[in-house]
Amino acid sequence: MEFLLPDVGEGLTEAEILTWSVKVGDTVAINDTLVEIETAKSVVELPSPAAGVIAAIHADEGSTVDVGTVIVSILEADAEPIAAEPVPDTPSPEAAPAEPAEPAKQPLVLVGTGPTRAADRRLRLKPRDRRAVPVGGNEPSISAAPPIRLLAKRLGVDLSSVRTRPGSRITREDVEAAATGAPLSEVAGRETRIPIKGVRKVSAAAVTSSAFTAPHVTEWLTVDVTRTMEMVGRLKADRAWAGVRITPLVFVARAFLLAARRFPDINATWDEDAQEIVLKHYVNLGIAAATPRGLMVPNIKDAHEMDLRTLADSLGDLVQTARDGKTPPRDMSGGTLTITNIGALGVDAGTPILNPGESAILAFGAVRAMPWVVEGEIVPRKVTQLAMSFDHRLVDGELGSNVLAEVGRLLGDPGETFLHV
Numbered sequence: 143m144e145f146l147l148p149d150v151g152e153g154l155t156e157a158e159i160l161t162w163s164v165k166v167g168d169t170v171a172i173n174d175t176l177v178e179i180e181t182a183k184s185v186v187e188l189p190s191p192a193a194g195v196i197a198a199i200h201a202d203e204g205s206t207v208d209v210g211t212v213i214v215s216i217l218e219a220d221a222e223p224i225a226a227e228p229v230p231d232t233p234s235p236e237a238a239p240a241e242p243a244e245p246a247k248q249p250l251v252l253v254g255t256g257p258t259r260a261a262d263r264r265l266r267l268k269p270r271d272r273r274a275v276p277v278g279g280n281e282p283s284i285s286a287a288p289p290i291r292l293l294a295k296r297l298g299v300d301l302s303s304v305r306t307r308p309g310s311r312i313t314r315e316d317v318e319a320a321a322t323g324a325p326l327s328e329v330a331g332r333e334t335r336i337p338i339k340g341v342r343k344v345s346a347a348a349v350t351s352s353a354f355t356a357p358h359v360t361e362w363l364t365v366d367v368t369r370t371m372e373m374v375g376r377l378k379a380d381r382a383w384a385g386v387r388i389t390p391l392v393f394v395a396r397a398f399l400l401a402a403r404r405f406p407d408i409n410a411t412w413d414e415d416a417q418e419i420v421l422k423h424y425v426n427l428g429i430a431a432a433t434p435r436g437l438m439v440p441n442i443k444d445a446h447e448m449d450l451r452t453l454a455d456s457l458g459d460l461v462q463t464a465r466d467g468k469t470p471p472r473d474m475s476g477g478t479l480t481i482t483n484i485g486a487l488g489v490d491a492g493t494p495i496l497n498p499g500e501s502a503i504l505a506f507g508a509v510r511a512m513p514w515v516v517e518g519e520i521v522p523r524k525v526t527q528l529a530m531s532f533d534h535r536l537v538d539g540e541l542g543s544n545v546l547a548e549v550g551r552l553l554g555d556p557g558e559t560f561l562h563v
């Protein structure tokens with residue numbers, strides 16, 4: 143059978159082959175992992191749909207293939223070997239018309255584009271050489287083994303830009319030097335070109351579309367979050383909260399959700415085609431996460447229904463999964479509001495760009511000890527800056543200001559009801 147690259151997401155058209163878990167001649171069982179692929183949304187392992195022997199691999203590691211393309215051929219365990227059929231020397235004019243051949247079994251497709259008639263033919267087994275393949279265009283003397291190609295992919299290094307001595311293979315040290323910006327040798331060149339693809343390509347297209355489609359307005363608020371930080375410390379020391387990853391970001395997320403509950407018009411979408419504003423009665427809360435694959439914004443489904451503990455658990459799982467590159471495609475779509483935690487990078491504030499289709503995004507800056515006036519006295523307090531961008535077609539200045547002020551009020555004095563409401 144021929145295994146076609148499936149659509150593992152929502153309307154994805156291509157994927158990159160990262161790592162093959164099998165080679166020609168290997169025996170596989172149903173659901174054994176065949177290959178790890180990277181789509182524009184996540185890294186996915188593809189299981190074998192049949193038991194048998196790997197007859198041919200049709201896509202190299204590091205290559206990008208379209209959905210519906212044959213990537214591997216499997217000689218099924220119960221399949222009979224294909225025998226060559228003798229060809230008659232000359233057809234007999236008196237011969238009766240041959241009975242139509244039984245159609246070949248359609249290859250199994252898990253999801254996405256099905257086979258065409260061109261693919262409906264007998265399998266011809268042509269095992270491929272899985273040794274190191276040349277890189278760098280017309281330079282067949284330069285090659286890299288599959289593990290080196292995978293390392294280059296993970297570090298964002300374009301192998302075609304890495305130069306070694308003629309006849310030499312690219313080594314791990316060559317790739318790591320290119321990734322860290324170490325001094326380049328005379329033969330290595332002075333520039334590195336990184337292909338724009340995967341998450342970076344999709345993110346660039348999304349922010350460009352958002353920036354030039356939705357009229358952005360950004361408002362700023364400086365907040366004394368001393369009481370929030372004290373509550374974070376108390377919960378961390380509370381044995382009843384043992385095992386729960388409590389962070390200031392969890393409190394910011396909780397405050398944003400409560401503010402959206404009080405001012406529900408902030409949670410909406412502009413439908414240009416229908417000329418309608420679509421109010422959302424649920425919140426899928428996006429969390430911007432820096433990962434080895436680039437910036438990703440997975441979202442917590444139905445976050446508006448969660449208390450602080452459930453929200454903390456969901457947030458921790460979401461971020462860890464994103465950093466491991468294992469976010470499922472469904473978690474990358476359907477977001478309604480987003481938070482970006484730039485404070486984790488030591489930044490005070492910024493002007494975040496909306497995710498396409500969303501009405502607001504909240505930037506949470508670094509928490510710093512600063513002088514603050516309390517009851518006429520200057521005292522040290524824990525202070526942060528919030529910046530919220532919103533779509534001015536949907537959100538006017540009053541609504542945006544009310545939401546941001548409510549988030550600040552809740553973080554300034556969370557209170558015990560903050561945990562349960």
